[in-house]
Amino acid sequence: MQNLEIRIPHIMxxxxxxxxxxxxxxxxxxxxxxxxxxxxxxVDAGAGTGFNAxxxxxxxxxxxxYERREDFAKLAAENVxxxxxxxxxxxxxxxxxxxxxxDLDLITLDMPESEKAVPLAHAALKEGxxxxxxxxxxxxxKEFFLEAQKSFREVFMLExxxxxxxxxxxxxxxxxxxxxxxxxxxxxxx
Amino acid sequence: MQNLEIRIPHIMxxxxxxxxxxxxxxxxxxxxxxxxxxxxxxVDAGAGTGFNAxxxxxxxxxxxxYERREDFAKLAAENVxxxxxxxxxxxxxxxxxxxxxxDLDLITLDMPESEKAVPLAHAALKEGxxxxxxxxxxxxxKEFFLEAQKSFREVFMLExxxxxxxxxxxxxxxxxxxxxxxxxxxxxxx
Amino acid sequence: MQNLEIRIPHIMxxxxxxxxxxxxxxxxxxxxxxxxxxxxxxVDAGAGTGFNAxxxxxxxxxxxxYERREDFAKLAAENVxxxxxxxxxxxxxxxxxxxxxxDLDLITLDMPESEKAVPLAHAALKEGxxxxxxxxxxxxxKEFFLEAQKSFREVFMLExxxxxxxxxxxxxxxxxxxxxxxxxxxxxxx
Amino acid sequence: MQNLEIRIPHIMxxxxxxxxxxxxxxxxxxxxxxxxxxxxxxVDAGAGTGFNAxxxxxxxxxxxxYERREDFAKLAAENVxxxxxxxxxxxxxxxxxxxxxxDLDLITLDMPESEKAVPLAHAALKEGxxxxxxxxxxxxxKEFFLEAQKSFREVFMLExxxxxxxxxxxxxxxxxxxxxxxxxxxxxxx
Numbered sequence: 073m074q075n076l077e078i079r080i081p082h083i084m085x086x087x088x089x090x091x092x093x094x095x096x097x098x099x100x101x102x103x104x105x106x107x108x109x110x111x112x113x114x115v116d117a118g119a120g121t122g123f124n125a126x127x128x129x130x131x132x133x134x135x136x137x138y139e140r141r142e143d144f145a146k147l148a149a150e151n152v153x154x155x156x157x158x159x160x161x162x163x164x165x166x167x168x169x170x171x172x173x174x175d176l177d178l179i180t181l182d183m184p185e186s187e188k189a190v191p192l193a194h195a196a197l198k199e200g201x202x203x204x205x206x207x208x209x210x211x212x213x214k215e216f217f218l219e220a221q222k223s224f225r226e227v228f229m230l231e232x233x234x235x236x237x238x239x240x241x242x243x244x245x246x247x248x249x250x251x252x253x254x255x256x257x258x259x260x261x262x
Numbered sequence: 263m264q265n266l267e268i269r270i271p272h273i274m275x276x277x278x279x280x281x282x283x284x285x286x287x288x289x290x291x292x293x294x295x296x297x298x299x300x301x302x303x304x305v306d307a308g309a310g311t312g313f314n315a316x317x318x319x320x321x322x323x324x325x326x327x328y329e330r331r332e333d334f335a336k337l338a339a340e341n342v343x344x345x346x347x348x349x350x351x352x353x354x355x356x357x358x359x360x361x362x363x364x365d366l367d368l369i370t371l372d373m374p375e376s377e378k379a380v381p382l383a384h385a386a387l388k389e390g391x392x393x394x395x396x397x398x399x400x401x402x403x404k405e406f407f408l409e410a411q412k413s414f415r416e417v418f419m420l421e422x423x424x425x426x427x428x429x430x431x432x433x434x435x436x437x438x439x440x441x442x443x444x445x446x447x448x449x450x451x452x
Numbered sequence: 453m454q455n456l457e458i459r460i461p462h463i464m465x466x467x468x469x470x471x472x473x474x475x476x477x478x479x480x481x482x483x484x485x486x487x488x489x490x491x492x493x494x495v496d497a498g499a500g501t502g503f504n505a506x507x508x509x510x511x512x513x514x515x516x517x518y519e520r521r522e523d524f525a526k527l528a529a530e531n532v533x534x535x536x537x538x539x540x541x542x543x544x545x546x547x548x549x550x551x552x553x554x555d556l557d558l559i560t561l562d563m564p565e566s567e568k569a570v571p572l573a574h575a576a577l578k579e580g581x582x583x584x585x586x587x588x589x590x591x592x593x594k595e596f597f598l599e600a601q602k603s604f605r606e607v608f609m610l611e612x613x614x615x616x617x618x619x620x621x622x623x624x625x626x627x628x629x630x631x632x633x634x635x636x637x638x639x640x641x642x
Numbered sequence: 643m644q645n646l647e648i649r650i651p652h653i654m655x656x657x658x659x660x661x662x663x664x665x666x667x668x669x670x671x672x673x674x675x676x677x678x679x680x681x682x683x684x685v686d687a688g689a690g691t692g693f694n695a696x697x698x699x700x701x702x703x704x705x706x707x708y709e710r711r712e713d714f715a716k717l718a719a720e721n722v723x724x725x726x727x728x729x730x731x732x733x734x735x736x737x738x739x740x741x742x743x744x745d746l747d748l749i750t751l752d753m754p755e756s757e758k759a760v761p762l763a764h765a766a767l768k769e770g771x772x773x774x775x776x777x778x779x780x781x782x783x784k785e786f787f788l789e790a791q792k793s794f795r796e797v798f799m800l801e802x803x804x805x806x807x808x809x810x811x812x813x814x815x816x817x818x819x820x821x822x823x824x825x826x827x828x829x830x831x832x
Binding site: 079081082083084096097099100101102103104105106107108109110127130131200210213214217218227228229230231232233234235236237239241244256261 | 269271272273274286287289290291292293294295296297298299300317320321390400403404407408417418419420421422423424425426427429431434436446451
């Protein structure tokens with residue numbers, strides 16, 4: 073039986089690790105289902121290690137990442153700095169105290185009780201913008217979904233399972249062991 | 263039993279349909295595992311309906327999409343034009359006749375016998391750039407993988423399965439019917 | 453895009469259809485995780501079309517299937533009779549009114565509010581016997597699980613996804629469209 | 643991140659381990675898609691640790707398990723004996739040298755180059771009986787499938803992915819890490 077190895081994009085390999093990170097399989101879903109682009113303005117909370125903000129920051133015009141824990145905010149800021157990114161800003165603040173930025177294209181929420189931030193997110197998004205929740209448990213995902221349905225015009229929930237393959241001249245098969253679950257993704261379009 | 267409905271990003275819904283398209287679940291994987299960004303230069307073949315070129319074109323600096331069939335090239339160009347995108351160019355040409363663009367960050371290949379384009383792709387990529395194959399059958403994926411291993415330094419193969427959920431106050435469950443397979447994705451980093 | 457075709461065991465193809473049936477992928481899980489055998493005594497509720505009782509009845513010594521709806525009980529009994537099975541008995545009765553059979557090896561519950569039958573099931577099972585819930589929604593599965601944890605010594609919850617492949621000389625791949633979900637299976641061992 | 647724990651049926655937990663075993667998720671599929679029952683006559687090769695023969699032996703009338711390696715045959719026979727099973731017989735013989743048993747309902751093949759045993763299996767099965775291959779790599783599965791298509795009237799190929807859930811009062815989600823792949827199952831009906 074093999075050990076679990078998770079495929080990480082090259083840019084992410086050099087970063088310092090901290091709290092658990094959003095993996096490329098989920099960031100990719102967020103990018104493509106929200107049609108994120110070069111002109112997009114993004115807010116992210118909480119920053120954690122900064123991986124999600126950095127991945128989105130490679131694409132979007134500007135990303136502001138809220139993180140209420142000082143130690144995580146510092147770690148995320150260091151990771152952003154180590155890559156020389158100018159368009160990603162880490163704020164040591166609780167998003168529940170308000171979102172300063174306006175007319176946003178995307179807000180991603182990966183934090184406890186994120187459903188409470190949904191009305192704030194709705195107010196800060198531009199028409200057609202997306203709020204996406206990253207939710208480990210079904211109950212949280214349901215609560216987020218039902219809360220979003222109150223104000224957003226399109227709400228849907230996805231999960232993404234990725235298998236990596238062993239490819240050898242003598243035989244191809246999926247790796248035996250892998251990640252079965254990270255989180256449910258709830259997408260809400262204003 | 264429900265019918266199959268595939269969740270399509272809002273921008274894609276207005277486009278004219280033609281040959282089968284690369285879906286957001288797969289485009290998202292390509293974007294995140296290759297760390298595609300605002301400065302990236304991309305070549306894509308074949309264009310088909312133009313969905314992949316358009317999705318990547320929202321992110322990258324420039325996308326050139328090769329398509330040898332005149333009717334498809336025309337359809338893809340119309341779709342690009344209808345969205346007013348200036349950085350996506352559709353070429354009515356066979357990529358096997360050569361890749362003019364140089365120092366590319368990403369080349370995506372979704373066409374028959376794409377493994378034959380792997381050496382051309384290697385030559386046109388910059389150091390650290392990615393060639394990604396989108397391959398419906400296992401045999402093609404294997405051939406592409408083994409060909410890429412000859413010249414690229416990191417090669418891996420993924421597939422992803424996305425489930426959409428029904429979320430109702432009285433109960434949450436995945437939709438009964440869904441897409442079980444689109445294609446295998448082979449990633450090769452120069 | 454292909455239509456959905458579900459692979460059904462040959463014996464089941466001749467039966468009359470009625471309410472939705474438990475599919476072989478799930479019956480197989482029940483059989484193997486509970487070590488069902490030739491000497492097993494089984495109770496099943498509700499009978500529905502009788503598929504589950506029939507599948508289990510091919511293996512077990514005796515299966516009694518409760519069904520409170522008269523029309524379904526009649527349909528299930530006809531299906532049992534058409535196969536000439538002597539060891540499967542359909543009762544037009546509500547299992548909530550009591551389980552007459554004792555020292556059972558397996559009780560399978562596929563009915564609304566099945567968590568309410570868990571204490572009855574516990575009483576009717578022999579030591580080491582299993583109660584298995586077939587639950588379409590997560591909330592039901594959770595309720596069943598937590599109820600079972602109160603009295604059973606081992607409780608676990610599984611779901612399984614089966615993909616069928618297209619195998620052609622020129623290429624192998626999973627069928628595009630398939631069943632993403634039937635139900636969650638909760639296993640409780642006394 | 644959790645470690646991988648595989649859920650094993652209670653009867654199997656006491657057995658001595660040896661070569662890799664067929665897991666309940668796959669045995670269950672074999673049982674239900676072939677409609678295995680109390681009257682079935684089964685041949686199995688290779689025996690390995692004897693798990694598959696034992697699981698099938700709990701159900702079928704008689705199981706004969708071929709194993710050409712003496713050490714494995716001894717281990718499997720010990721495991722059978724430790725459970726006091728009279729209807730499972732382990733033969734230290736190579737199935738390629740011939741299948742003595744006739745009019746079989748099921749033959750399961752889990753061994754290298756099992757496609758070579760397909761014609762022998764066809765001859766030993768009764769009309770309507772099944773030969774099932776358990777094949778780790780795609781190439782083997784394809785070869786087995788195409789070989790079976792020459793003589794069997796119905797051939798299909800499945801894979802089964804099982805997720806186990808964490809169920810806690812505060813939240814339900816799949817376990818993070820799990821088994822992504824064991825083998826492809828090819829079913830051939832005479």
